[in-house]
Amino acid sequence: MPEPTDQPSSSTERVQARRCCGSVSFRRVFQLLMFAALVLVLPAMSLSATPPALIRFNLNGHLQTGLELIRIGKESVVIGRDGALHSLDPRDSNEYLGRAKGEYEPLGGAELANRLRREFGDRFEVVATKHFLVVQPKGRGRKWPDLFEKSHQIFVRYMTQRGVHVRRGRFPMVAVVFPDSRSMYREFARLGLDVSRVAGIYSNNTNRVMTHDSGHIQMIVATVRHEAAHQSGFNSGVHSRVNDTPRWVTEGIGQLFEPAAMGNVRAGSDSRSRINRESLHQLTKTYGRFDNTTFARDLRRLVIDDRLFDGEPSIGNAYAIAWAMMFYLAEREPQQFASILNHTAGRPAFKTYERHERIADFERIVGGSTADFAKKLAAYLRHLQG
Ligand SMILES: [Zn+2]
Known part of the structure; x- marks a missing residue:
């Protein structure tokens, strides 16, 4: 894998690295569906006909609740209250804690902002806009929050003008701006994202755009517009996060x-x-x-x-x-x-x-x-x- 650099050395490398966006974690589910459909000679959809259940799960020592969207054999796909998607193993009793009482409720903006502050610590601030919570190094002003907010509004208008169905998302969108590429790659490694030489990504599982504030800013901003369009698309119903979209x-x-x-x-x-x-x-x-x-x-x-x-x-x-x-x-x-x-x-x-x-x-x-x-x-x- 090439060494991370602050600036992708060519557009091909930038393009290549975007491979990680999309529904990577569900590949296993899709494969299972295909496998099950072949083996059981059942239409794939009959396997996901049960209504979603609220479950409790343990994520790195933090207890959470979420909605189980599908469970097949060794995999359960759960959406957390923050909008992140998780692939859990229902046989693992440390991770998958079973049914919870109550109804699924997305986190509100203030609650999610607090969670992000705890996650990223003192060196970062969380700036709220109409549709976003932007996590950035302290004292970076409005540049990034304004960029994300404006990109989303342009996206929504562009789609609406052409008759594409757009709805309001259920979660505040989260964008994380790291101070430099090195800290961004550390986060990718923590999330298990195998990606290099990229100015930023949209990750479908975390539902976050992640980028950094150093290097060739024009190239970074072009990439951010691309990734922000993915995030806007997946959060406004223009694409579905749980669909097999070409x-x-x-x-x-x-x-x-x-x-x-x-x-x-x-x-x-x-x-x-x-x-x-x-x-x-x-x-x-x-x-x-x-x-x-x-x-x-x-x-x-x-x-x-x-x-x-x-x-x-x-x-x-x-x-x-x-x-x-x-x-x-x-x-x-x-x-x-x-x-x-x-x-x-x-x-x-x-x-x-x-x-x-x-x-x-x-x-x-x-x-x-x-x-x-x-x-x-x-x-x-x-x-x-x-
Ligand atoms: Zn892309």
Whole structure:
């Protein structure tokens, strides 16, 4: 694993490191569901039909209560009162303490702020905004709280204008700003996140964005806009935290919000300023003027499954195509843009999104084959290339 640096040395490394965002902890549950469905010859959803129960659990010596969202064999997925998701072993009586009385109630802002103060100690302060609790080193002012709050408001307006269903989240969103990359990586190690050379991440399990306040600030802020879009998406119902959402959908949205123009209140009223130049450059480098079939082939692969995101050399192209698909839809076909997001967010929890369903849903929503869509998208990208 490369040494952490304050500044990612290239955009590819930055992109590569984003692999950790998303529903990593549920991979086991999804695998179990698939396994159980095969072995028991049962539809996957019949396994998660029991209503969620309130349970008590022990997290590193702290007793907590939370809602059990699903339990299959060796794994129970529980959402804590702070909105964090935990994967517990129901057979471990030190960790999994059984049913609790009462109803699930998310922590209020003041209670969560107190918990964060205890967690991060004297050197940090907790600054509240309308939607966030921002943990930052003492005396850093309003720069970060304002950035997170503004990014979220821009995200909500952008989605609402295009007909995407947005709801108010149940938890204050938590963003943690570390003083430098070294302390940020210490936290990643504590959380078991295997990630390097990155300016920040959104972690689905903790439901937190984590970044740091040193190094190349413009690059950090572009990454924070990307990660903040994930956090806004997963906390406003644009994505579901317990769904098998295609990576091109979530990463396409993250990429959409990276350009600096997407961080000001008018959200890039000049359309060319909304272009993610890094992604367009990556596409030009790989596919030139899109005059052969590799672009359509890769786009189809991205719709079918997430394997293009699995590593070099395809991961850079995966992010770039995901951006292009979402950008084209958002700019030219906002109804389809909204339909894709509303459909993927509305699918049942913990149900594997099978390859044939992914392709059938996509083609139904965009009204044609992936090849037709790739052709339209290529023409649009040539226009952006100039
Ligand atoms: Zn991302």
